[in-house]
Amino acid sequence: QVRLVESGGASMQPGGSLRLSCQVFGMDISSYNLMWLRQGQWVAYTTSGGGTEYADSVKGRFTISRDNGNNTVYLQMNSLKPEDTGRYFCNLAAYQGPGTQVTVSS
Numbered sequence: 001q002v003r004l005v006e007s008g009g010a011s012m013q014p015g016g017s018l019r020l021s022c023q024v025f026g027m028d029i030s031s032y033n034l035m036w037l038r039q040g041q042w043v044a045y046t047t048s049g050g051g052t053e054y055a056d057s058v059k060g061r062f063t064i065s066r067d068n069g070n071n072t073v074y075l076q077m078n079s080l081k082p083e084d085t086g087r088y089f090c091n092l093a094a095y096q097g098p099g100t101q102v103t104v105s106s
Contacts, residue, residue: 002026003096009100012080020075022090030068036075038086080104
């Protein structure tokens with residue numbers, strides 16, 4: 001059974017940093033692309049070959065990375081803005097986790 005579990009969301013002030021994690025159970029992530037989404041829109045993704053892409057709104061502030069050995073993908077979020085607020089989901093193939101909430105507010 002494939003299961004994705006996101007964690008690391010929190011309430012932060014603008015300018016702060018957070019690191020989200022997505023641990024995948026029941027599937028070896030090494031052969032798959034993984035994506036972070038917010039409110040149904042993709043934010044960042046990493047390919048099986050290690051390539052990365054970012055939405056324009058987060059480019060230069062967010063970094064996606066993966067640890068295939070631990071079956072985990074991360075999203076480092078720096079210089080947070082109020083518009084980064086939302087529920088962040090990890091997506092792999094047809095699977096998606098329950099998400100983790102990020103709130104950025106002064």
